[in-house]
Structure formats: C-alpha cells, structure tokens
Amino acid sequence: xxxxxxxxxxxxxxxxxxxxxxxxxxxxxxxxxxxxxWNWRAVPSYIVYHSIKKxxxxxxxVVLGHSKDTLTIKSLNDKIIKLKVEHTKLKKGDKVGKxxxxxxxxxxxxGPLLMGLIMTLKISLAxxxxxLIIGFITGLMRISNNPLxxxxxxxYIELIRGTPLLVxxxxxxxxxxxxxxxxxxxxGAFALAVFEGAYIAEIIRAGIQSIAKGQTEASLALxxxxxxxxxxxxxxxxxxxxxxxxAGQFISLIKDSSLLSIISITELTKAGREVxxxxxxxxxxxxxxxxxxxxxxxxxxxxxxxxxxxLAQDE
Amino acid sequence: MNENKEEFIITxxxxxxxxxxxxxxxxxxxxxxxxxEVVVIIGASGSGKTTFLRTINQLEYVDSGRIIVDGQxxxxxxxxxxxxxxxxxxxxxxxxxxxxxxxxxxxxxAQTLVKKxxxxxxxxxxxxxxxxxxxxxxxxxxxxxxxxxQQQRVAIARALAMNPQIMLFDEATSALDPExxxxxxxxxxxxxxxxxxxxxxxxxxxxAREAADRIVFMDHGQIIEIDTPDNVFKNAKSxxxxxxxxxxx
Numbered sequence: 001x002x003x004x005x006x007x008x009x010x011x012x013x014x015x016x017x018x019x020x021x022x023x024x025x026x027x028x029x030x031x032x033x034x035x036x037x038w039n040w041r042a043v044p045s046y047i048v049y050h051s052i053k054k055x056x057x058x059x060x061x062v063v064l065g066h067s068k069d070t071l072t073i074k075s076l077n078d079k080i081i082k083l084k085v086e087h088t089k090l091k092k093g094d095k096v097g098k099x100x101x102x103x104x105x106x107x108x109x110x111g112p113l114l115m116g117l118i119m120t121l122k123i124s125l126a127x128x129x130x131x132l133i134i135g136f137i138t139g140l141m142r143i144s145n146n147p148l149x150x151x152x153x154x155x156y157i158e159l160i161r162g163t164p165l166l167v168x169x170x171x172x173x174x175x176x177x178x179x180x181x182x183x184x185x186x187x188g189a190f191a192l193a194v195f196e197g198a199y200i201a202e203i204i205r206a207g208i209q210s211i212a213k214g215q216t217e218a219s220l221a222l223x224x225x226x227x228x229x230x231x232x233x234x235x236x237x238x239x240x241x242x243x244x245x246x247a248g249q250f251i252s253l254i255k256d257s258s259l260l261s262i263i264s265i266t267e268l269t270k271a272g273r274e275v276x277x278x279x280x281x282x283x284x285x286x287x288x289x290x291x292x293x294x295x296x297x298x299x300x301x302x303x304x305x306x307x308x309x310x311l312a313q314d315e
Numbered sequence: 316m317n318e319n320k321e322e323f324i325i326t327x328x329x330x331x332x333x334x335x336x337x338x339x340x341x342x343x344x345x346x347x348x349x350x351x352e353v354v355v356i357i358g359a360s361g362s363g364k365t366t367f368l369r370t371i372n373q374l375e376y377v378d379s380g381r382i383i384v385d386g387q388x389x390x391x392x393x394x395x396x397x398x399x400x401x402x403x404x405x406x407x408x409x410x411x412x413x414x415x416x417x418x419x420x421x422x423x424x425a426q427t428l429v430k431k432x433x434x435x436x437x438x439x440x441x442x443x444x445x446x447x448x449x450x451x452x453x454x455x456x457x458x459x460x461x462x463x464x465q466q467q468r469v470a471i472a473r474a475l476a477m478n479p480q481i482m483l484f485d486e487a488t489s490a491l492d493p494e495x496x497x498x499x500x501x502x503x504x505x506x507x508x509x510x511x512x513x514x515x516x517x518x519x520x521x522x523a524r525e526a527a528d529r530i531v532f533m534d535h536g537q538i539i540e541i542d543t544p545d546n547v548f549k550n551a552k553s554x555x556x557x558x559x560x561x562x563x564x
Contacts, residue, residue: 217374218411218470222425222477223401232424236415 036283043284046111046275053105055085057096065092071102116271117292123189123267124254130193131253135200142205160198166259168195173263188260196253203245207238240311247304251297268292323347324481324512330370330380340366342536348514353507355515355523358533359559364516368483371514372403385480401429404474408486410466412458419454422473430477444472448502464495471502482506484515520564524548532556
C-alpha cells in the first residue's frame with residue numbers, strides 16, 4: 001500500500017511558507033525599483049484614530065468637582081451642568097466663564113476605512129436578505145408548471161445574467177431610483193440584490209431538482225400539500241446541499257458591492273479612493289482595503305464551513 | 316347506485332394512460348377491490364402494474380376512465396386529493412424515507428401536518444407502529460445509518476401511522492438484499508390477515524399464493540386474468556399467464 005509520508009508533507013508545507021516569503025520579498029524589491037516610499041504608519045489612523053476634543057463651558061459658573069471624566073459646574077442661576085471631560089486643570093471652586101475652555105476629552109473614533117467597511121457590511125447584509133427572498137421566489141417560479149410564472153422567472157434570470165452589474169446599478173439608480181424616489185443606500189442594495197438574486201434563483205432551482213422525486217411522491221402519498229412538502233421535505237434537504245454554492249454567492253455579493261462606489265455610496269472601496277487622494281499612499285491603502293474585504297469574506301467562508309459541519313452531524 | 320357497488324372501496328373503470336413518449340401504459344383497465352380484500356398484481360416489467368397502482372392515489376394521472384376510492388372520484392379535478400391520499404398508504408420500491416429526519420420524526424411528521432394530531436399523540440402512534448414493524452429501537456437514528464430492510468420498515472410504519480383504509484405496495488421488496496425480503500413479506504402477510512385493504516404489486520409469487528384473495532395478471536397495459544391464487548397457479552386460462560408463470564417459477 002502507498003502511504004503519504006508525514007515527513008515529506010511537512011517539507012512541502014515549509015516550502016509553501018518559503019514561497020510566500022519569497023513573493024513578499026519580490027513585491028518589496030519591485031516597489032524599490034519604482035522608488036516608492038512606503039508609509040505604513042499613517043494607515044492605522046485611517047481605520048481607528050484617537051480624537052482629542054477641546055471642551056468649552058456653555059455657561060458662566062463655578063466648578064463643583066471633577067470625577068470619573070465628569071466635570072460638574074453650577075451656573076450663576078443655580079443650574080447643575082455635567083460635562084464629559086477627561087482631562088482638566090480646574091479644581092473645586094474655580095470660576096469659569098461662558099465659552100471658556102475647561103479641558104479636553106479624548107476618544108477612539110472610526111476612521112474612513114472602518115466606516116467604509118461598516119457601510120459595506122450593512123449594504124451587503126441588506127442585499128443578501130433581499131437577494132435570498134428574490135432568489136427563493138424566482139427559483140420556485142422557475143420550476144413551476146404555470147407558463148406565466150416560469151417565463152417571468154426565466155426572462156428575469158436571463159436578462160440579469162446577460163447584462164453587466166455596473167449597467168444595472170446605473171439603471172436602478174438613475175431610472176428606478178428616480179421614479180420611486182429611492183435613497184442611494186436602498187437603490188444600491190436593491191440593484192445588488194436583483195443581480196445576485198438571479199444567481200441564487202438558479203442555485204435554489206438546482207438544489208430543489210437535485211432532491212430525488214421519490215421524496216415528493218412519498219410526501220404526496222401521505223396527503224401533504226405543496227407548501228408542506230417544500231417547507232418540511234424538499235427545502236431542508238436542498239438548502240443543505242446548496243449551502244456551499246450559496247456561501248460562494250454571498251462572498252461574490254460582498255465583493256460586487258465595491259461597484260456601488262460608482263453611485264457615491266461611501267463603502268469600503270470609495271473610502272479607499274478618498275483616503276488615497278488625501279495621502280498619496282495608494283499601495284498601502286489598497287492593500288489594506290483588500291485585507292479588509294478578505295476579513296469579511298473569509299469570516300463568511302469559515303461560518304459556512306462551521307454550518308456545513310453542524311448539518312453533516314444529523315445524518 | 317346499486318348495493319353491490321357500495322362494498323367496493325376501489326373501483327377503476329376503463330382507465331387509459333399513454334406516456335408522453337407514446338408508450339400505452341394502461342389500456343382500458345377496470346378493477347374493483349372489496350373492503351378488506353388483498354389483491355396482488357403480477358406481470359412482467361413494463362406491463363403497467365406499477366402505473367396502475369400509482370393511479371389509485373393519483374401519483375399518476377389518467378387520460379380517460381374513472382377511479383373511485385372510498386366513494387370519491389379521484390380523477391375528478393374537483394376532488395380534494397390530499398384528503399383521499401391521507402386514507403391511502405403507500406410503500407415504495409425505494410423506500411423514500413426522509414433522510415434529514417430521525418426515524419421517529421419520519422413517522423410523526425405527516426400525522427401532525429395532515430391528521431393534525433398533537434406532537435405527543437403522534438409520537439405514541441409512531442412508537443406503536445415502529446414496534447409493530449420491529450424497529451422501535453432505532454427511533455432516534457437517521458435513515459442513512461439503516462439497512463434497506465430497516466428503512467422499508469420505517470416506510471411501512473410511516474404509512475400505517477396515518478391509519479389508512481387502503482395500503483398500496485409497489486414492489487416493496489424488489490430493492491432489498493435477499494436476506495431482508497422475508498422480514499418485510501412477513502409484515503405484509505400480517506397486515507393482510509388483519510383485514511386492511513391491500514393492493515400489492517410484487518414479483519414474490521410465494522407471497523401472492525399465500526396472502527392474496529385475488530391475483531390480477533397484467534400484460535402490455537391490460538388486465539388479462541383475475542382469479543383466486545389456486546386457479547392462477549394451477550389452471551391459468553390464458554396462454555400469456557401460463558408463459559409468464561413458467562418463466563418466473
């Protein structure tokens with residue numbers, strides 16, 4: 001019997017690490033040739049930064065005390081005012097005038113890239129939910145015996161799959177969005193959902209059709225109706241089977257959301273472009289943007305693996 | 316309606332069916348089954364016996380003719396099929412158990428959805444029939460871990476738990492390993508002796524001889540002969556039945 005040699009496997013894994021290091025070194029050397037000056041230091045502050053704010057007193061009054069980042073001031077007309085102030089030089093009994101500086105407050109604030117990431121997450125989530133609904137309904141219509149439903153589904157799927165997403169975004173935003181007075185966010189999420197929904201419909205259709213006919217027949221013979229058969233027999237088995245394909249489609253959706261930057265939704269890609277124009281560090285920023293996208297998609301991929309393993313246990 | 320007709324629980328009249336590929340599966344098939352009767356349909360593959368069985372609960376629609384099941388014309392589009400089907404249990408060649416559910420839930424599901432039984436009541440009924448077919452100890456297993464014979468037992472319990480008036484068996488033992496066949500046939504014989512109406516499509520001539528009240532021989536979509544087991548096996552009238560029996564016995 002042939003056996004995989006454990007020692008050999010380890011050797012190849014070490015080789016893999018070396019190839020990665022080599023690639024990194026190559027990129028570094030290549031950038032030296034074009035005299036690019038790397039400046040990674042600025043990058044973290046575009047994700048999260050420490051903001052320091054000067055705090056002014058809103059009234060004339062007397063300081064009563066400062067504890068736990070709270071400065072208490074009694075105004076001249078005996079009103080008690082509490083201000084969030086982290087650092088202050090004032091002590092109990094000090095007098096403060098209106099608009100006089102009383103100290104500083106500092107806190108961490110999301111930078112443009114993190115804000116962009118959050119927007120990408122929000123719009124992707126909204127689209128995934130809509131795309132699932134659209135995909136489920138058209139997937140079921142697609143296999144319906146009713147020619148109206150079936151032809152509608154086929155037309156939708158073919159039209160959407162046959163035109164570029166970018167063009168669809170423009171049509172939804174400028175045409176449909178204007179008619180129905182949609183916000184940018186809704187128009188963007190809707191355009192994305194309509195696009196991915198066509199692919200999800202095909203995934204759902206394939207999943208349903210992959211379930212043996214005998215399952216439906218046995219359910220019919222027991223007196224179950226169409227809805228019950230779909231809900232309890234076909235869908236649970238079909239979804240389990242198409243979960244990897246669905247996860248792949250969700251990952252595509254997250255990546256495709258970068259195209260929404262074209263209608264001025266400040267998601268991760270647009271945020272990246274804005275940061276580049278103010279820092280002139282395109283390499284660092286785009287690498288960071290790519291890494292942030294990867295964190296999202298890889299998390300989804302891990303989640304899918306986890307759910308698949310969980311579902312595989314019941315069988 | 317005359318009184319004689321009343322006692323028939325299944326009446327098929329002049330049933331015809333042609334498949335989309337042009338094969339004439341059923342040609343003018345008429346058959347009446349009395350309440351409590353065990354009718355075994357035999358015939359070569361392609362003779363239409365399975366197709367006919369499937370028209371009784373309308374898994375297969377007919378082109379013409381009528382089928383009355385428990386007083387309801389199932390070929391009439393106005394008939395509520397789910398109601399009739401709940402009264403007609405069916406056991407399939409390939410078991411068709413639900414792979415994503417435990418054995419117990421396989422038997423419970425349709426009871427709660429169709430018969431509207433409470434979960435607790437359905438579970439009691441399920442256990443009763445799982446015991447009856449000798450597989451109650453596997454109640455928490457998933458079908459993937461069961462042998463073919465065990466899966467077929469689950470399928471039988473699932474059908475019986477609906478308390479059907481009629482049971483249809485479509486080559487219930489054909490997909491089983493030889494050592495599993497006897498156990499399933501024993502269950503079917505026991506059911507036959509308990510007085511439930513049964514229509515059985517099978518290649519098991521031993522079962523037909525022992526359990527059938529009447530045997531129906533089909534060939535090329537037609538019923539050629541209907542008779543008692545004794546007559547069928549000892550003095551078949553038609554040449555085709557004699558030929559069929561000589562090949563199979």
